[in-house]
Amino acid sequence: MSSPTQYQVPDGLLYTREHEWALVTGGTAKVGITDYAAKTLNDIVYLTLPSVGQDVKQLASFGTVESIKAVSELYSPFSGKVTATNQRLLEHPELINKSPYGEGWIVELDASKLDDERKTLMSPKQYRDFLATLEAGH
Numbered sequence: 001m002s003s004p005t006q007y008q009v010p011d012g013l014l015y016t017r018e019h020e021w022a023l024v025t026g027g028t029a030k031v032g033i034t035d036y037a038a039k040t041l042n043d044i045v046y047l048t049l050p051s052v053g054q055d056v057k058q059l060a061s062f063g064t065v066e067s068i069k070a071v072s073e074l075y076s077p078f079s080g081k082v083t084a085t086n087q088r089l090l091e092h093p094e095l096i097n098k099s100p101y102g103e104g105w106i107v108e109l110d111a112s113k114l115d116d117e118r119k120t121l122m123s124p125k126q127y128r129d130f131l132a133t134l135e136a137g138h
Contacts, residue, residue, distance in 0.1 A: 007131060008035040010101055014077060014118060015127035016059065021101065022077040022121065027114060029078050032105040033065065033096060036131055041067035044093045047074075049085040050107060056082060058117050062107065065096065077121055078111040 013021045019037035023030040038044065046066040056062045056076040063074040085107050089095055096104035111117070122130060 007039065008101065009124050009128050009131070011124045013101070013124065014121035015124070015130075016075060016077050016121060017130065018059070018073075018075040020075055020077050024111070024114065024118070027111055028083065029080070029109045029111045029114070030105050031077055031107050031109060032100055033074070034127075035100050037072075038097050038100040038104070041065065041069060041072060042097075043068045044096045047089055047093050047096075047106070049087075049090070050082045052082050052085060054082045056080060056109065058113070058120070065093075074106065076107075076109065078109055078117050079113045080109040080111040082107050083110050084108040 013023050015021050015034065019034045021032055021034050044065055044067045048063045050056060050062045054062070056079060058077065058079045059075050061073040062076045062082070065072050065074055086105050089104070089106065098104065
C-alpha cells in the first residue's frame with residue numbers, strides 16, 4: 001500500500017477533493033491532475049480537452065482522462081473561461097504521468113470568481129491530510 005507521503009503535493013497550489021490542482025497567478029489558474037490521481041490512474045493514454053473560450057463552472061466536468069484502467073472526469077477548480085489548453089497532451093498524454101505539475105498541465109482559466117471559490121479548495125497541508133484519510137480507508 002502506498003503512503004500519502006509517496007505522492008508529490010507541491011506547496012503554492014490549491015487542490016480539489018477530485019484530485020485536481022490549480023496554480024493561481026493573478027486572475028489566471030493553471031490546472032492539472034495531482035500526482036495521486038496520475039499514479040492511481042496508471043498509464044494515461046487519451047484525454048479530451050475543452051475548447052479555448054469555453055466557460056467552465058467550479059467543480060463541473062470540463063473533460064476526461066483515460067487510462068488503461070479507467071476513464072475519469074476532469075473537474076474545474078474554478079469557474080471561468082478556458083484561455084489555453086495543453087495541446088501536447090493530445091499526442092503525448094503520458095506527460096501527465098511523467099510531470100503532473102509541470103509539462104502535464106491541462107488547461108489555463110481566466111478565473112472569474114477566484115476570491116470566493118478559492119475558499120472551497122484545499123491547501124497543500126489539507127490535501128496531504130485528505131490523502132492520508134483516503135489511504136487509511138483502504
